[in-house]
Amino acid sequence: MCGIVGYTGNRPAAPILLDGLSKLEYRGYDSAGLAVRDGTELAKVVKATGKLRNLAEKTDNGKTLPGSCGIGHTRWATHGEPNQINAHPHVSGNARVSASGPVESEVVGVHNGIIENYEELKQKLINNGYHFYSDTDTEVVIKLVDYYYKKYKIGPVDAINRMMVRVRGSYALALMFRDYPGEIYAARKDSPMIIGITEKESFLASDVPAILKYTRKVYYIGNLECARITPGNVVFYDLNGDEIHKDTAEITWDTEAAEKGGFEHFMIKEIHEQPKAVRDTLGSLIKDNKINLTNSGISDEMLRSVSSIYIVACGSAWHVGMVSQYVIEDMAEIPVRVELASEFRYRKILPGKNTLVAVISQSGETADSLAALRKAKELGIKTLAIVNVVGSTIAREADMVLYTLAGPEIAVATTKAYSAQLAAMYCFALQLALVQGKVKNENYARMIDELSMLPSKMERVLEDKERIQWFSAKYANAHDIFFIGRGLDYAISLEGSLKMKEISYIHSEAYAAGELKHGTISLVEENTLVIGVLTQKELMEKTISNMAECKARGAYLMGVTCYGNNNVEDAVNFTIYVPKTDPHFAGSLAVIPLQLLGYYTSVARGLDVDKPRNLAKSVTVE
Numbered sequence: 001m002c003g004i005v006g007y008t009g010n011r012p013a014a015p016i017l018l019d020g021l022s023k024l025e026y027r028g029y030d031s032a033g034l035a036v037r038d039g040t041e042l043a044k045v046v047k048a049t050g051k052l053r054n055l056a057e058k059t060d061n062g063k064t065l066p067g068s069c070g071i072g073h074t075r076w077a078t079h080g081e082p083n084q085i086n087a088h089p090h091v092s093g094n095a096r097v098s099a100s101g102p103v104e105s106e107v108v109g110v111h112n113g114i115i116e117n118y119e120e121l122k123q124k125l126i127n128n129g130y131h132f133y134s135d136t137d138t139e140v141v142i143k144l145v146d147y148y149y150k151k152y153k154i155g156p157v158d159a160i161n162r163m164m165v166r167v168r169g170s171y172a173l174a175l176m177f178r179d180y181p182g183e184i185y186a187a188r189k190d191s192p193m194i195i196g197i198t199e200k201e202s203f204l205a206s207d208v209p210a211i212l213k214y215t216r217k218v219y220y221i222g223n224l225e226c227a228r229i230t231p232g233n234v235v236f237y238d239l240n241g242d243e244i245h246k247d248t249a250e251i252t253w254d255t256e257a258a259e260k261g262g263f264e265h266f267m268i269k270e271i272h273e274q275p276k277a278v279r280d281t282l283g284s285l286i287k288d289n290k291i292n293l294t295n296s297g298i299s300d301e302m303l304r305s306v307s308s309i310y311i312v313a314c315g316s317a318w319h320v321g322m323v324s325q326y327v328i329e330d331m332a333e334i335p336v337r338v339e340l341a342s343e344f345r346y347r348k349i350l351p352g353k354n355t356l357v358a359v360i361s362q363s364g365e366t367a368d369s370l371a372a373l374r375k376a377k378e379l380g381i382k383t384l385a386i387v388n389v390v391g392s393t394i395a396r397e398a399d400m401v402l403y404t405l406a407g408p409e410i411a412v413a414t415t416k417a418y419s420a421q422l423a424a425m426y427c428f429a430l431q432l433a434l435v436q437g438k439v440k441n442e443n444y445a446r447m448i449d450e451l452s453m454l455p456s457k458m459e460r461v462l463e464d465k466e467r468i469q470w471f472s473a474k475y476a477n478a479h480d481i482f483f484i485g486r487g488l489d490y491a492i493s494l495e496g497s498l499k500m501k502e503i504s505y506i507h508s509e510a511y512a513a514g515e516l517k518h519g520t521i522s523l524v525e526e527n528t529l530v531i532g533v534l535t536q537k538e539l540m541e542k543t544i545s546n547m548a549e550c551k552a553r554g555a556y557l558m559g560v561t562c563y564g565n566n567n568v569e570d571a572v573n574f575t576i577y578v579p580k581t582d583p584h585f586a587g588s589l590a591v592i593p594l595q596l597l598g599y600y601t602s603v604a605r606g607l608d609v610d611k612p613r614n615l616a617k618s619v620t621v622e
Contacts, residue, residue, distance in 0.1 A: 014062025038067030092146030364392020496594030581590030
C-alpha cells in the first residue's frame with residue numbers, strides 16, 4: 001500500500017527520497033511528505049496532498065530541504081481523511097506540520113500498516129499529557145515511542161521494542177530521533193521493508209525499485225525486528241535488544257526492468273514481457289525435458305502423499321488458483337478447493353491427513369494470504385508458497401517455495417506475474433500427476449513439449465494486438481461488459497473481467513455461462529458487450545448457445561478461441577484467435593487478448609492505466 005523511503009549518507013537526502021518515492025507511486029497514494037535533517041539541526045517536515053509532483057514543487061525538487069539524512073512517505077488513507085494534516089511524516093510533538101519549518105519534536109516517523117488498538121493507546125497517551133493533531137493511527141505510534149523513550153530514559157532501540165510489544169496490528173516504521181543525527185531506526189511486523197547499503201550510504205524502502213538505482217546489496221528486516229541504520233552500516237536487534245547477524249542478498253534484476261523501456265505504460269510493457277516471464281519460469285523448473293521441483297523443497301515423496309489441496313490467494317492470484325483447480329483435478333485426480341485468503345483465515349478449516357495448502361502471492365507480503373499461511377501452519381498443514389519476490393515474508397515462512405521469475409511488476413494491474421504463476425502451477429500439477437500415477441510417461445513428455453512452446457505462442461498472440469486496439473476504441477464507452485465461459489474458460493473469464501473493471505472503470509462481471517439464465521441475463525440489453533472464452537472444445541457448443549441467447553436480446557458478441565474453431569466466427573460478431581495448445585494450458589494464451597482489451601479500453605478512455613484509482617499494487621493491510 002503506502003510507500004516508505006529513507007536515506008542517510010553523504011549526499012543531499014531530499015532528491016534521493018523524492019526519486020525513491022516516484023518509483024513507489026504504483027503502490028497507490030493520496031498524499032506525500034518528507035522529513036530531512038541537516039547535521040544536528042531539527043528535522044524539517046514538508047507535506048503535500050495529491051500527486052508526488054506537488055511535493056516536489058513545494059520543495060523545489062528537494063533543494064529547500066538541506067541535509068543528508070531523511071525519510072519520505074506516500075500515504076494511502078486508512079485512518080483519517082487524505083489531507084495535509086494526516087499525511088506523513090508525523091511527529092511526537094503537538095504541532096500541525098504543514099510548512100518546511102523545524103519540528104520541535106523528539107521523534108519523527110513514517111508508517112505503513114494498520115494499528116488495531118490505536119484508540120486504546122491514544123487514550124493512554126492523552127492521559128499522560130499528549131495532544132493529537134491528526135486522525136491517524138501513525139501519530140499514536142510515534143508518540144508511544146516518544147513516551148517510552150522519555151519515561152524510561154532509554155535508547156531508541158529499547159523504546160521501539162517496548163512499542164512493538166504494546167502495539168497490535170501491522171507496521172513498517174522508519175523513525176528519526178532528535179538526539180541521534182544521521183541515524184534512522186526501522187521496525188517491522190507483517191509489512192514489507194528492505195534496507196540497502198553501499199560503502200558510505202544506507203537506504204530504506206518498502207520495495208526494491210525505490211533503491212535499485214543506488215544499490216543491489218540489501219537486507220530483509222524480519223518480523224518483530226528493529227534496525228539502526230547509519231551511513232554504510234546496519235545493525236539488527238530482536239525484541240530483547242540483542243543484536244542479530246544477517247547476510248546481505250543481491251538483487252539480480254537491473255534498473256531497466258523497472259523502467260518503461262520505450263512503452264507508453266508499464267502495463268503494456270509487462271504484457272509484452274509475458275513470454276519471457278513464462279520462458280524463464282519454465283526454464284527454472286524444467287531440466288532435461290523433466291520437471292524438477294527439488295530446488296523448491298518439493299520432493300516426489302511429498303507429492304505422492306498429497307490427498308487434497310487448498311489453494312489460497314487474493315485477486316488475480318486467486319484466479320490463477322481457479323485455473324489450477326481445473327488443471328490439477330483433471331490431471332492428478334486430487335480434490336482441490338480454491339479459497340479467498342480473506343475468507344480462509346476466518347473460517348473453520350477441516351484438513352485431511354495429507355492436505356497441502358498452496359498460497360499464491362506476487363509480492364509475498366499480501367496481508368490476508370500471509371495470515372492464511374500462518375493459520376495453515378498452526379493447524380499443522382504442509383504449506384507451499386508460489387511467490388515472485390525472493391526473501392519475502394510468505395517465502396520465508398512457507399515449508400516449500402516455488403519461485404516465479406517474472407521480474408519486477410510495476411503496473412497495479414498484474415499481467416506477467418499472473419502468467420508466470422500459471423506456468424509454475426502447470427509444472428506443479430503435471431509433476432503431481434506423474435508421481436501419483438495419473439499421467440503416462442509419453443503423455444508427460446508431450447505436455448512438457450506443449451509447455452515449452454507456450455512462450456513462442458504467446459508472442460504470436462501479441463502480434464495481433466492492433467485488431468484488439470481497434471475493437472477497444474469501438475467499445476470504450478460501454479456501460480456493462482459480461483465475460484462468460486465454462487470450466488477452465490470460466491476461470492479465464494474471471495481474470496479478463498477483473499482486468500477490464502480495474503483499469504477502465506467499466507462495470508464488468510464474469511459468469512459461468514450456464515448461470516446466465518439464473519438471473520444475469522436480465523441485465524443484457526441492446527449493445528451490451530458479451531465476451532465468450534471458448535478454448536475447451538467439449539464445452540464450446542454449450543457456451544455458444546448461451547451467447548446466442550444474449551444475442552437474441554441485443555447483445556454484441558466477442559469470442560476468444562483457438563485456431564481451427566471456425567464455427568465460433570459464424571456465431572459471434574468479432575473473433576480473436578489464439579494458437580492451439582493442450583487444453584489444460586489454453587488459458588495462458590486466451591488471457592492475453594483480454595489483458596490487451598482492458599488496457600486499450602483504458603487508454604481510449606484517457607485513464608491512468610498504471611495507477612488506477614483506489615487501488616494499490618500490494619495489499620499489505622487487512
